[in-house]
Amino acid sequence: xxxxxxxxxxxxxxxxxxxxxxxxxxxxxxxxxxxxxxxxxxxxxxxxxxxxxxxxxxxxxxxxxxxxxxxxxxxxxxxxxxxxxxxxxxxxxxxxxxxxxxxxxxxxxxxxxxxxxxxxxxxxxxxxxxxxxxxxxxxxxxxxxxxxxxxxxxxxxxxxxxxxxxxxxxxxxxxxxxxxxxxxxxxxxxxxxxxxxxxxxxxxxxxxxxxxxxxxxxxxxxxxxxxxxxxxxxxxxxxxxxxxxxxx
Amino acid sequence: xxxxxxxxxxxxxxxxxxxxxxxxxxxxxxxxxxxxxxxxxxxxxxxxxxxxxxxxxxxxxxxxxxxxxxxxxxxxxxxxxxxxxxxxxxxxxxxxxxxxxxxxxxxxxxxxxxxxxxxxxxxxxxxxxxxxxxxxxxxxxxxxxxxxxxxxxxxxxxxxxxxxxxxxxxxxxxxxxxxxxxxxxxxxxxxxxxxxxxxxxxxxxxxxxxxxxxxxxxxxxxxxxxxxxxxxxxxxxxxxxxxxxxxxxxxxxxxxxxxxxxxxxxxxxxxxxxxxxxxxxxxxxxxxxxxxxxxxxxxxxxxxxxxxxxxxxxxxxxxxxxxxxxxxxxxxxxxxxxxxxxxxxxxxxxxxxxxxxxxxxxxxxxxxxxxxxxxxxxxxxxxxxxxxxxxx
Numbered sequence: 171x172x173x174x175x176x177x178x179x180x181x182x183x184x185x186x187x188x189x190x191x192x193x194x195x196x197x198x199x200x201x202x203x204x205x206x207x208x209x210x211x212x213x214x215x216x217x218x219x220x221x222x223x224x225x226x227x228x229x230x231x232x233x234x235x236x237x238x239x240x241x242x243x244x245x246x247x248x249x250x251x252x253x254x255x256x257x258x259x260x261x262x263x264x265x266x267x268x269x270x271x272x273x274x275x276x277x278x279x280x281x282x283x284x285x286x287x288x289x290x291x292x293x294x295x296x297x298x299x300x301x302x303x304x305x306x307x308x309x310x311x312x313x314x315x316x317x318x319x320x321x322x323x324x325x326x327x328x329x330x331x332x333x334x335x336x337x338x339x340x341x342x343x344x345x346x347x348x349x350x351x352x353x354x355x356x357x358x359x360x361x362x363x364x365x366x367x368x369x370x371x372x373x374x375x376x377x378x379x380x381x382x383x384x385x386x387x388x389x390x391x392x393x394x395x396x397x398x399x400x401x402x403x404x405x406x407x408x409x410x411x412x413x414x415x416x417x418x
Numbered sequence: 419x420x421x422x423x424x425x426x427x428x429x430x431x432x433x434x435x436x437x438x439x440x441x442x443x444x445x446x447x448x449x450x451x452x453x454x455x456x457x458x459x460x461x462x463x464x465x466x467x468x469x470x471x472x473x474x475x476x477x478x479x480x481x482x483x484x485x486x487x488x489x490x491x492x493x494x495x496x497x498x499x500x501x502x503x504x505x506x507x508x509x510x511x512x513x514x515x516x517x518x519x520x521x522x523x524x525x526x527x528x529x530x531x532x533x534x535x536x537x538x539x540x541x542x543x544x545x546x547x548x549x550x551x552x553x554x555x556x557x558x559x560x561x562x563x564x565x566x567x568x569x570x571x572x573x574x575x576x577x578x579x580x581x582x583x584x585x586x587x588x589x590x591x592x593x594x595x596x597x598x599x600x601x602x603x604x605x606x607x608x609x610x611x612x613x614x615x616x617x618x619x620x621x622x623x624x625x626x627x628x629x630x631x632x633x634x635x636x637x638x639x640x641x642x643x644x645x646x647x648x649x650x651x652x653x654x655x656x657x658x659x660x661x662x663x664x665x666x667x668x669x670x671x672x673x674x675x676x677x678x679x680x681x682x683x684x685x686x687x688x689x690x691x692x693x694x695x696x697x698x699x700x701x702x703x704x705x706x707x708x709x710x711x712x713x714x715x716x717x718x719x720x721x722x723x724x725x726x727x728x729x730x731x732x733x734x735x736x737x738x739x740x741x742x743x744x745x746x747x748x749x750x751x752x753x754x755x756x757x758x759x760x761x762x763x764x765x766x767x768x769x770x771x772x773x774x775x776x777x778x779x780x781x782x783x784x785x786x787x788x789x790x791x792x793x794x795x796x797x798x799x800x801x802x803x804x805x806x807x808x809x810x
Binding site: 222223224225226244245247248250252253254255256257258259260261262263267271272274275276277316319320 | 420421424425428431432435436628631632633634635636637638639640641642643804
């Protein structure tokens with residue numbers, strides 16, 4: 171379970187201070203898929219980065235299974251499987267070696283890594299390229315390798331930043347099914363996206379972020395009821411206040 | 419510890435699969451360094467013996483005014499040729515190393531018993547190229563003047579030793595190892611340079627490259643602390659550099675075995691013990707280089723920016739060598755506390771087979787390691803910056 175309470179983060183840029191995240195709170199429960207929906211630049215990536223300890227919040231706190239990453243960052247990182255916005259893999263290592271490396275860094279022994287890798291290869295359909303060096307991999311193959319690497323330690327909480335970015339239809343479909351499997355296993359799945367249809371189809375709960383703030387939080391039915399729009403798309407546009415950046 | 423080893427092993431695996439990096443570290447460097455050193459050594463040795471022993475072709479202006487002198491020169495392995503019209507120009511244009519001009523009044527003065535003038539025309543700014551030849555000609559003139567002077571004294575019934583209040587004897591205490599040639603002056607610099615920046619490629623790749631390829635963010639999301647990550651990357655860089663240095667030194671040693679022995683007065687005379695000592699001297703510099711490079715790679719915003727600092731870093735190990743060339747000084751204790759200067763001195767002493775006391779080892783090693791620790795702290799702080807992984 172992931173809880174976020176009153177997170178704030180600002181960046182100094184050449185033109186002034188930008189409040190990237192402004193008092194964001196939400197909860198992502200176990201056995202559910204929670205979607206962080208918002209236009210590009212809404213503060214999704216920054217929120218997630220504070221969650222997986224890459225950035226320190228200026229205010230507020232994060233709790234992952236009740237543990238505060240500000241106090242015990244390493245323990246939080248073992249409980250999180252993270253597919254960050256940056257998902258580079260080592261091109262001179264094979265996909266398997268990439269996964270093994272992260273498994274070892276998570277403290278797993280070789281036998282366990284091998285077993286988990288085998289499961290992930292089956293779930294993500296990676297047989298064809300698992301032992302090839304990753305140089306020249308397609309975007310889909312790279313993303314699958316990055317996801318397998320993020321989940322090799324079997325984390326209870328899975329955080330994915332725009333997981334379907336740049337993927338073709340087939341890969342997106344198989345990824346969606348994979349996320350549903352993770353939910354069925356009782357994990358807490360939190361992913362961000364700027365694509366409304368994707369979030370609407372997958373998520374049990376939707377947190378809409380715009381301009382660094384949470385503007386709506388609930389199931390898709392809640393959203394429709396709150397905005398008085400019968401159509402989910404209209405509901406989103408209404409809570410965000412503009413259509414900017416919401417569509418591909 | 420386990421995490422450190424895992425990252426270290428992965429970085430080395432990654433590096434050894436990079437063909438370009440391996441070719442440079444284990445083929446080009448081991449070939450180039452002995453070639454440079456042995457090449458300069460052979461060249462300078464050969465040039466010296468040529469200038470000393472070969473028949474010297476010496477242009478003399480006005481040779482007809484001093485036939486006896488010319489005959490004497492020719493009996494001393496000199497072939498006298500006619501002098502050019504414009505001797506200054508000829509020397510300046512580097513067509514001749516040295517030209518003699520016999521004064522128009524030479525014969526007159528000679529007969530009168532007055533000092534007769536002979537001019538040596540040479541270019542002192544080309545001391546390296548023509549110094550030996552000029553010295554040889556001077557020696558010949560001194561010899562002739564001395565012989566004739568002695569004869570004149572005897573002719574006047576004076577014992578020649580009257581004009582020789584001093585008898586100067588020369589005893590050179592240099593051992594064969596301590597006699598210098600150019601290759602030995604180059605060796606410490608080359609060794610220190612390779613030790614210091616030999617790991618450039620790996621260090622930049624492991625931090626700036628990792629960031630540019632966007633794999634740093636996932637790495638930082640693992641439970642491994644950033645201190646462990648940089649330590650592992652530094653150690654990987656140092657290990658790779660050391661392996662490359664071993665290959666280079668071995669190649670150097672083999673190259674010297676293969677060289678015709680006659681060409682060298684001096685040689686790379688260190689045995690296995692000396693090699694081990696050289697290694698000990700260099701290890702702190704390897705660590706220092708790896709740490710500085712890693713800090714730099716974390717500081718730079720991109721791979722290219724990191725590489726643009728390279729010329730600056732190349733200059734650092736050069737400074738003590740330059741200082742020692744300009745002002746050669748006796749080794750003093752404080753010098754051993756200055757990294758690079760200290761290693762430079764110790765390398766020279768190992769090459770000269772001189773003793774190094776345990777205290778000197780401690781000072782040299784300790785001061786360099788202290789600097790490593792300071793730079794490590796800087797590197798760790800740079801790794802904790804949020805911009806490290808997030809701004810590409």
